[in-house]
Amino acid sequence: MTGCPARYDEELGYWVVDDPALAREVLLDPDTFRPDNAVLAHKPLSVKALRVLSGVGFALPPTLANNAGESHRPIRAAVARFFSPARVAAVEPLARSLTSARVTGAAEALAGGGQVDLVQAIAAEPPALVVLDMLGLSEVDVPALKAWSLESLELFWGRPDEDRQLEIAHSAAEFYAWLRSRTTAARRAPGDDLFGVLVGLGLTDEEVCAVGYFLLIAGQETTTQLISTAFHRTLRRTPRGEHEEGRGGEVVDPTEVVEEVLREASSVPTWRRVTAQPAVVGEVELPAGAPVLLGLSGHGGPADLAFGVGIHRCLGAGLARLEARVALECAAGLLSAVRLVEEPPMIDLLSFRAPKRLLVTSVRNAE
Secondary structure, eight states: OOSSOOEEETTTTEEEEOOHHHHHHHHTOTTTEEOTTTTSOSSOOOHHHHHHHHTTTOOOOSSSTTOOSTTHHHHHHHHHGGGOHHHHHHTHHHHHHHHHHHHHHHHHHHHTTOOEEHIIIIISHHHHHHHHHHTTOOSOOHHHHHHHHHHHHHHHHSOOOHHHHHHHHHHHHHHHHHHHHHHHHHHHSOOSSHHHHHHHTTOOHHHHHHHHHHHHHHTTHHHHHHHHHHHHHHHHHSOTTOSTTTTOOOOOOHHHHHHHHHHHSOSSOEEEEEESSOEEETTEEEOTTOEEEEEOSSSSOOGGGGGOOGGGOOTTHHHHHHHHHHHHHHHHHHHTTEEESSOOOEEEOSSOEEESOOEEEEHHHHO
């Protein structure tokens, strides 16, 4: 390998590889740089938190993101069929309808003189509703799924103190118990939804739940965060006095904004690997068992690197791009007529970063 070498970050506890070419080479060598630590808790879980999780039989055996074994290929192939290019293209009208309805609601609230959080009002629910539709899943409590998702990301990629760990461990356990119930239902009455397909593969209950756990998070929450970041970047492009009302701002192709965000500020800016044996990154020798943190965005690499490469490339890359583009298209008029009322607080986890809130007011209200 060539390029900038790895460096050890003592605060994070990882060998950090930010050079895009080196990060790509690491991802393309899963035998040396294994995904075993991909979904491990960044901060070790407390005994109390572990006790809560064990109470529901919580387990995340190797399935997709954390699997480099022989079982990875058939599981990935089964899940990939839900996200085929044809199925992704076919879901665009649904994504557009869901988003347009929420943009209309936000515009009405703003016209009434109120402030609106664009994350909750527009970006939050459409990705969840779309992926549930694609996976054939109905009767899902979407607000609960959104809460489970954010709290699970914090549990596994954040640094919560013990009290907070215990609180969000209860959330993760609740989510896992729900996954167990859907798995049990699929065994009793197999269907063609996600759980039916996974059961049909002969996976154990723990494997089915593990796939569902992170697929139902990664399949929608990271897209919400991508959309939120794209909205934030669009709002920052329109300086004071250059809003749509008579003067116009910078007109930007939504596709270009999405690709820019993926290159420079992806909602998934890093990912983890661990060395299976002594390895060399650049000119730096890493011992066996070295935890590695790869920079996927913000270091001059291509947009595609944000979705990973190789056998673990994100299955929802095409869907995420489509949903983010559609969101920008649907919200273009609204974004050009509002202003942020605060510097957005951020979701700032090891591998997930995006605005937590985008509180805006109408330009007319602000003047």
